[in-house]
Amino acid sequence: MNNMTKILLASVACVALVGCGDSYSDSKKSSVSASESALKVLNRNAKFLTDKSAMSLYTFDKDGLDTSNCDAECQKIWPLFTGVNSGSEDIKVLQDSDHLAYRKHPLYYFIKDMAPGDILGNNVKNVWHLVYAPAGSTDAQTALSDISMKQTYLTDKDGRALYTFDKDTENVSTCYDTTPTSGSGCESVWPVFYSADLGKLPTGTTAADFKVIDRDIARAKKGEPIQQVTYKGKPLYYFTPDNKEAGSVKGDWVKGVWHLVELGAVKTGTVPADTEQTASGVDIEAGKTRFQSCASCHGKDGLNKAFGISIKIGELDDPAKVESLLRYLKDDGTGKNSTMVNIAKSLSESEIKNLSAYIGTL
Numbered sequence: 569m570n571n572m573t574k575i576l577l578a579s580v581a582c583v584a585l586v587g588c589g590d591s592y593s594d595s596k597k598s599s600v601s602a603s604e605s606a607l608k609v610l611n612r613n614a615k616f617l618t619d620k621s622a623m624s625l626y627t628f629d630k631d632g633l634d635t636s637n638c639d640a641e642c643q644k645i646w647p648l649f650t651g652v653n654s655g656s657e658d659i660k661v662l663q664d665s666d667h668l669a670y671r672k673h674p675l676y677y678f679i680k681d682m683a684p685g686d687i688l689g690n691n692v693k694n695v696w697h698l699v700y701a702p703a704g705s706t707d708a709q710t711a712l713s714d715i716s717m718k719q720t721y722l723t724d725k726d727g728r729a730l731y732t733f734d735k736d737t738e739n740v741s742t743c744y745d746t747t748p749t750s751g752s753g754c755e756s757v758w759p760v761f762y763s764a765d766l767g768k769l770p771t772g773t774t775a776a777d778f779k780v781i782d783r784d785i786a787r788a789k790k791g792e793p794i795q796q797v798t799y800k801g802k803p804l805y806y807f808t809p810d811n812k813e814a815g816s817v818k819g820d821w822v823k824g825v826w827h828l829v830e831l832g833a834v835k836t837g838t839v840p841a842d843t844e845q846t847a848s849g850v851d852i853e854a855g856k857t858r859f860q861s862c863a864s865c866h867g868k869d870g871l872n873k874a875f876g877i878s879i880k881i882g883e884l885d886d887p888a889k890v891e892s893l894l895r896y897l898k899d900d901g902t903g904k905n906s907t908m909v910n911i912a913k914s915l916s917e918s919e920i921k922n923l924s925a926y927i928g929t930l
Contacts (some may be wrong), residue, residue, distance in 0.1 A: 584621040606763035609770045610727055614810040617699040622684030625649055627677045629695040633672040634662055651680055656707035670699050671824025685715055688889050717721045722829035724825050727814025730761055732802040734825040741803040744787040755789040761804040762793040772831050799829055834888045855926030858919055870930045887928030894920050
């Protein structure tokens with residue numbers, strides 16, 4: 569049984585390092601003004617991993633490396649992506665199974681993805697994610713998407729990318745050099761990010777998302793900060809081969825354990841979650857006005873379960889998810905709630921885009 573059948577059935581090195589004294593942190597800066605920020609966001613266009621039928625593949629944050637923690641009930645919603653070892657260093661089966669993993673991260677489908685290009689599983693509950701694999705990391709069973717995503721990611725004030733490390737535990741860094749004076753090892757390649765004051769936070773983040781932790785003084789690299797900023801419990805780092813260049817993201821998916829800090833992602837051409845970024849032709853304010861007639865059933869924050877449907881549209885933080893759902897109801901809502909189908913059919917193309925963009929900000 570091939571993977572498409574399964575999902576249909578389920579639905580009915582050598583790098584140059586910076587000098588030892590060349591610190592990445594803002595540790596010497598005691599504070600920033602209320603209008604300044606030690607953090608910002610950037611966007612990049614990236615393709616994601618799919619099977620050969622162009623169906624999207626996802627990873628699960630609660631999995632371990634080479635270990636799936638998605639049980640039988642979970643797999644009813646997130647079917648396993650299965651296959652064989654093909655000689656690829658990036659795509660391999662988990663031990664004693666046919667479950668495929670990308671750089672040790674088990675791969676899954678999402679039951680609500682009905683057609684190639686659907687990405688309804690991305691960022692579900694903030695633990696399921698698309699895989700932005702670099703070119704050349706696919707095998708005979710996988711491909712990169714035909715469409716691109718506009719991914720919004722976290723950077724420092726100068727636009728230098730920040731990363732997290734899968735081997736860290738909550739608010740605890742495990743990234744240190746072999747010895748504090750060796751100048752080689754984890755911390756030399758992945759310098760810590762620290763700022764005494766974060767100032768104004770990027771749209772889409774809150775003060776509760778960030779914390780300052782103490783590093784192990786005995787193990788910390790000499791001359792580097794002994795404190796570090798974390799985001800949602802994950803310590804933040806730079807990657808030295810980015811060479812302090814704004815927009816360089818060479819550290820994403822290195823060895824399968826280093827990742828950009830994604831704040832949102834939408835298909836290219838739709839509005840990203842960060843409202844400071846504006847796509848031409850999309851009017852969020854018009855979407856907000858149109859949503860007022862929806863709020864009586866869905867709630868002003870979109871958190872009511874309207875019409876007996878389990879989906880809370882206010883939790884669909886990606887405008888592309890909302891747009892995909894509205895288009896599905898408009899084009900083929902057979903068997904779905906007739907009220908919602910009729911509403912969707914009444915929406916123009918611009919209304920769908922505007923409404924989706926606004927709901928994505930809730």
